[in-house]
Amino acid sequence: MMFFLEVLIGGLMAGVMYSLVALGFVLIFKASGVFNFAQGAMVLFAGLFFVGFMELGVPLLLSLLLTAAVMVLLAGVIERLVLRHLVNQEGIILFMATIGVSFFLDGFGQTIWGSNVRQLDVGIPTDPILLFDGDILIQSFDLYAALVAGVLLAILVVFQKTRIGRALRAVADDHQAAQSVGIPLNVIWVIVWSIAGLVALVAGVMWGSKLGVQPAIVSLALKALPVLILGGFTSVPGAIVGGLIIGAGEKLAEVYIGPLFGGGIENWFAYVLALGFLLIRPQGLFGERIIERV
Amino acid sequence: MFYRESGQFKTSYRADQAIFTIPQDRIFFALFMLMAYVGVPLIASDYLYTALIIPFLCLSLAALGLNILTGYCGQLSLGTGAFMGVGAVSAWNLAYRIPDLNILVVFILAGLITAAVGMFFGLPSMRIKGFYLAVATLAAQFFLPWLFVKWGWLTNHNSSGVITAPQLELFGWVINTPMEKYLFALSIVALLALAAKNLVRSNPGRQWMAIRDMDIAAEIIGIRPMVAKLSAFAVSSFYVGVAGALYLFVYLGSTEPDGFNINLSFQTLFMIIIGGLGSILGSFLGAFFILLLPIFLTRVPPMLGFEFSTALVSHLEFMVFGALIVFFLIVEPHGLARLWQIAKEKLRIWPFPY
Numbered sequence: 001m002m003f004f005l006e007v008l009i010g011g012l013m014a015g016v017m018y019s020l021v022a023l024g025f026v027l028i029f030k031a032s033g034v035f036n037f038a039q040g041a042m043v044l045f046a047g048l049f050f051v052g053f054m055e056l057g058v059p060l061l062l063s064l065l066l067t068a069a070v071m072v073l074l075a076g077v078i079e080r081l082v083l084r085h086l087v088n089q090e091g092i093i094l095f096m097a098t099i100g101v102s103f104f105l106d107g108f109g110q111t112i113w114g115s116n117v118r119q120l121d122v123g124i125p126t127d128p129i130l131l132f133d134g135d136i137l138i139q140s141f142d143l144y145a146a147l148v149a150g151v152l153l154a155i156l157v158v159f160q161k162t163r164i165g166r167a168l169r170a171v172a173d174d175h176q177a178a179q180s181v182g183i184p185l186n187v188i189w190v191i192v193w194s195i196a197g198l199v200a201l202v203a204g205v206m207w208g209s210k211l212g213v214q215p216a217i218v219s220l221a222l223k224a225l226p227v228l229i230l231g232g233f234t235s236v237p238g239a240i241v242g243g244l245i246i247g248a249g250e251k252l253a254e255v256y257i258g259p260l261f262g263g264g265i266e267n268w269f270a271y272v273l274a275l276g277f278l279l280i281r282p283q284g285l286f287g288e289r290i291i292e293r294v
Numbered sequence: 295m296f297y298r299e300s301g302q303f304k305t306s307y308r309a310d311q312a313i314f315t316i317p318q319d320r321i322f323f324a325l326f327m328l329m330a331y332v333g334v335p336l337i338a339s340d341y342l343y344t345a346l347i348i349p350f351l352c353l354s355l356a357a358l359g360l361n362i363l364t365g366y367c368g369q370l371s372l373g374t375g376a377f378m379g380v381g382a383v384s385a386w387n388l389a390y391r392i393p394d395l396n397i398l399v400v401f402i403l404a405g406l407i408t409a410a411v412g413m414f415f416g417l418p419s420m421r422i423k424g425f426y427l428a429v430a431t432l433a434a435q436f437f438l439p440w441l442f443v444k445w446g447w448l449t450n451h452n453s454s455g456v457i458t459a460p461q462l463e464l465f466g467w468v469i470n471t472p473m474e475k476y477l478f479a480l481s482i483v484a485l486l487a488l489a490a491k492n493l494v495r496s497n498p499g500r501q502w503m504a505i506r507d508m509d510i511a512a513e514i515i516g517i518r519p520m521v522a523k524l525s526a527f528a529v530s531s532f533y534v535g536v537a538g539a540l541y542l543f544v545y546l547g548s549t550e551p552d553g554f555n556i557n558l559s560f561q562t563l564f565m566i567i568i569g570g571l572g573s574i575l576g577s578f579l580g581a582f583f584i585l586l587l588p589i590f591l592t593r594v595p596p597m598l599g600f601e602f603s604t605a606l607v608s609h610l611e612f613m614v615f616g617a618l619i620v621f622f623l624i625v626e627p628h629g630l631a632r633l634w635q636i637a638k639e640k641l642r643i644w645p646f647p648y
Contacts, residue, residue, distance in 0.1 A: 035424075035425040037425075081620075082620055082624070085624040086623065086624060089623075091424055091425070092368070092370055092424050092425070093623055093627065095370070095424070095425045095428070096370075096563075096567055096619065096623060097619065097620050097623045097624075099560070099563070099619065100615070100616045100617070100618070100619030100620040100623065101616060101620060102616065103560075103612045103613070103615050103616030103619070104612070104613050104615075104616025104617050104620070105616070106612050106616070107609040107610065107611070107612025107613035107614075107615075107616060108609075108613050110605075110609045110612075111606060111609040111610065111613065114605075115605060115609070219556070222432070225429045225432065226429065228429075229426065229429055261444060264440060264443075264444065265440070267436050267440060268433065268436035268437040268440055271429070271432050271433035271436050271437065272433050272437060274429060274430075274433065275418060275429075275430050275433040278418050278421065278422050278426060278429075278430055279417075279418055279421060282421050282422045282426060
């Protein structure tokens with residue numbers, strides 16, 4: 001029983017990390033209907049710049065600010081060079097365009113900073129914590145990650161109530177109606193992509209501290225996709241809950257079902273889970289119902 | 295000047311429905327095929343075969359398969375690499391376990407097995423579409439290579455998991471040298487491309503395109519979405535499976551099954567985006583372009599006096615691919631194939647601007 005709890009908690013904590021990436025996807029999808037495949041690459045990009053600034057001897061806070069500035073700049077560039085030209089295109093075209101953006105960012109970040117694994121230490125303690133007289137072991141790092149995700153979620157929920165947040169939701173609802181009441185579409189898109197970039201920065205710092213900043217982060221971040229399917233593409237809480245379910249599910253499956261198949265099922269379990277889920281409830285747990293009109 | 299159709303009249307439906315309606319096109323294509331069958335073997339070196347031409351043939355067939363699914367039927371798939379793997383592994387098993395089986399039968403059966411697997415993973419397309427489906431095909435992409443590694447029977451319990459293609463032999467013709475392999479692959483690809491061209495011009499192809507353009511409207515005019523989508527998955531996977539089998543038997547020789555990873559899927563997707571979504575010719579142009587670009591990037595900068603490390607070149611490759619994808623989607627969503635068409639139209643009225 002204790003072992004089960006330990007695996008469960010470990011899985012939930014790993015799920016938090018997926019949620020951090022998934023949050024960025026949801027924000028962009030909600031506000032612009034673009035399914036941003038590049039979110040994983042943005043996580044790596046932010047992580048690379050952050051660790052790069054740190055290694056140049058820039059203090060922690062300053063490099064955080066500098067990287068944030070880079071991500072905002074990136075959002076502006078993406079809007080100017082990519083999105084602006086693809087207004088009114090089909091979702092699938094925009095999706096493929098973000099695959100291109102993803103590859104570009106992946107290559108660009110590594111061209112500047114190299115592709116070695118870089119250790120990142122921002123002072124988050126990593127010592128294990130024992131619960132129930134040492135029966136359950138959790139990493140304190142994971143607790144901090146959960147804390148960060150919680151704070152991020154709170155900020156995002158509060159942000160939705162602000163003036164800009166309301167404008168974002170208006171744009172998500174109906175581009176044309178939002179524009180006709182005077183909401184500048186292009187500015188809103190830059191804001192959305194900036195926020196997604198900042199979320200990517202947070203995710204990059206957390207992933208980087210856990211695994212080191214390395215190109216493999218991009219493919220790990222792909223796990224955020226099944227999270228989204230589970231949670232629903234349009235729900236911020238859904239991203240968190242979906243992440244927890246996927247994280248816990250794949251760890252439990254690896255420990256309890258994995259040995260039957262010779263292990264290693266962690267790599268695909270999340271996707272197959274999402275696949276099964278799609279057949280039953282395509283809009284996800286919290287997503288808006290998909291209504292199609294001709 | 296020479297590319298002109300004035301005075302050419304189509305007097306029968308047959309002439310109107312020909313693949314190449316203009317005699318100049320027919321002559322050009324005949325010359326091109328003659329070049330491919332006679333000219334290339336006369337001039338190409340072994341290096342050229344193994345580094346460019348043979349992988350080009352295999353991957354363009356895979357791109358053709360993906361184009362049927364994504365370009366014609368509008369169902370985005372990120373599982374091409376895994377389906378190529380299914381084709382390769384099943385072809386290897388057939389050839390290994392039934393040694394006397396004709397190689398063509400092996401390839402066809404491998405294609406059919408892949409078609410079945412593809413249809414299975416295409417089932418979610420009944421309920422979902424677009425990027426939802428892309429995530430569903432990712433499940434195939436991660437699940438299948440794992441299966442190849444873990445299910446020892448598939449690789450005959452080889453401890454390293456490497457599968458090595460047997461000697462190719464067709465009706466007593468032992469296919470050994472790169473040139474013979476090239477001719478063998480060329481024939482298969484040419485046949486399948488012809489079949490695909492005719493398929494997309496006929497009823498199934500039109501159904502796929504109707505589904506792509508607007509699935510609900512297509513359903514209302516009497517196209518059964520299930521039949522159309524699943525047949526697209528089946529035909530596409532058949533092509534991809536044969537491409538995978540060719541990739542192993544003709545190009546790689548031996549491989550680890552988990553080499554059929556997600557990068558291969560992206561590579562084929564890029565081929566059809568750059569080459570042209572919904573175009574048979576585009577699949578070939580795209581494959582050629584994507585294969586040539588890395589060679590270009592490794593060869594040309596040193597000639598100009600820049601020395602790039604291999605790591606840098608691979609990063610640059612990523613950047614160039616990414617930028618090109620965005621560029622093509624914005625400027626010319628129909629890719630290189632459309633550029634070719636525009637060139638032909640310009641040529642038709644050249645040198646007069648009317």
